[in-house]
Amino acid sequence: MAVKRARKPASKKRRVPVTAAAGGTGLPAASALASIPSVHAADPVSLLKSLTPSDAETTSSTSSLLTIKSSKAVARKKSSLATAQLIRRYHTLNKELSQCLVRIGNSEDVASTKSGQHRQAPSPQHRAADLARIAEIRQEMDDLGGLDMYQKASTLGQSKQRGGDSSKWLIPILESCHPSLNKKTDPALRLLDIGALSPHNYRKYTWIHTTPIDLNPQDPLITKMDFLEMPVPVKRDELFDVVCLSLVVNFVGDPSQRGEILRQSTRFLVPGTGLLYLVLPLPCIQNSRYMDHELLVEMMASLGYSVLVNHHFAKKLAYYAFKLDASSPSANTSSASSFPPQRRGQPRFPKKLRHDKPNRNNARIEEPG
Numbered sequence: 001m002a003v004k005r006a007r008k009p010a011s012k013k014r015r016v017p018v019t020a021a022a023g024g025t026g027l028p029a030a031s032a033l034a035s036i037p038s039v040h041a042a043d044p045v046s047l048l049k050s051l052t053p054s055d056a057e058t059t060s061s062t063s064s065l066l067t068i069k070s071s072k073a074v075a076r077k078k079s080s081l082a083t084a085q086l087i088r089r090y091h092t093l094n095k096e097l098s099q100c101l102v103r104i105g106n107s108e109d110v111a112s113t114k115s116g117q118h119r120q121a122p123s124p125q126h127r128a129a130d131l132a133r134i135a136e137i138r139q140e141m142d143d144l145g146g147l148d149m150y151q152k153a154s155t156l157g158q159s160k161q162r163g164g165d166s167s168k169w170l171i172p173i174l175e176s177c178h179p180s181l182n183k184k185t186d187p188a189l190r191l192l193d194i195g196a197l198s199p200h201n202y203r204k205y206t207w208i209h210t211t212p213i214d215l216n217p218q219d220p221l222i223t224k225m226d227f228l229e230m231p232v233p234v235k236r237d238e239l240f241d242v243v244c245l246s247l248v249v250n251f252v253g254d255p256s257q258r259g260e261i262l263r264q265s266t267r268f269l270v271p272g273t274g275l276l277y278l279v280l281p282l283p284c285i286q287n288s289r290y291m292d293h294e295l296l297v298e299m300m301a302s303l304g305y306s307v308l309v310n311h312h313f314a315k316k317l318a319y320y321a322f323k324l325d326a327s328s329p330s331a332n333t334s335s336a337s338s339f340p341p342q343r344r345g346q347p348r349f350p351k352k353l354r355h356d357k358p359n360r361n362n363a364r365i366e367e368p369g
């Protein structure tokens, strides 16, 4: 008998362990991954190689140059399609994992707190169903190669997805925000690259000093660090001029943890000049039932990012540069910036259907609990 899932209780949410996280981009779930040979499951590199057609350059001797070119193009397209499918499947699993973990966490809250007594705790069957599903999801993720494999696939897809180097968009903005910076003699701008797949994203800009961090570094030059647990700077010269959150917020499955990451970013930036460089999949902004550009800008302003310096919608991604308000007491205090105070049980930005149209996704960001 199919077990109907329990409705999520409105209790205070626990932090979902970030073994991996979800996309919430609303992109269609992949099905083609079923065709990945299981022999590659434990070997991410072989798996990635297997996604790249080996006959990419093979044509008959009579083929024209045009045929060779189009054959290569088709092979490249197939390869990037397979990589994208893998990334999507991972996102889908990750999102479902977060939802199950939140439900399990909430059921523990309900069981252990007095205030939860009036709430309906999930039944033992629902809890058992969630636990079983968690095991299945983790197994499938492991079979796909885990976070490591996802990151390798993301690295492959990175340049294509963005149509090139993402720093290209940010650099002119940084230059315009620091017009008097002497790139040769002044101290380099400090950039915190969260969820960095490469430590070299800004290497060619000698006037930028990058601190790359990630949960699962793909390079020894990247520091293994969960941003939500990163020590908050206590001195002004430890603050950053730029915090980069490129495709990280959507990677986190729990909407309230997404809000928490954005709030945390305010504690690392120089008030008045610090820039948050936020990159999200475009469908999160343009095709969600619950989010859109206006709501994001409103939420960011409530965090202390009143100035939207620039934004750009590319084919697949949305780029944003927000400036942290001068009045934002970011350093020294963990309670500094937050979504506006909310009355008990009344969030400032409640989950609200904004675009009730078919084929929309459920991407959203929530006030942190």
Ligand SMILES: C[S@@+](CC[C@H](N)C(=O)[O-])C[C@H]1O[C@@H](n2cnc3c(N)ncnc32)[C@H](O)[C@@H]1O
Pocket: 018, 021, 147, 151, 154, 158, 194, 195, 196, 197, 213, 214, 215, 216, 225, 226, 227, 228, 245, 246, 247, 248, 251, 252, 279
């Ligand atoms: C989709 S990748 C994005 C990589 C890269 N920034 C880009 O733009 O392509 C998301 C990365 O964020 C990292 N990540 C997610 N949550 C994080 C956290 N709390 N602290 C540090 N890294 C995190 C993940 O480990 C993953 O490598």
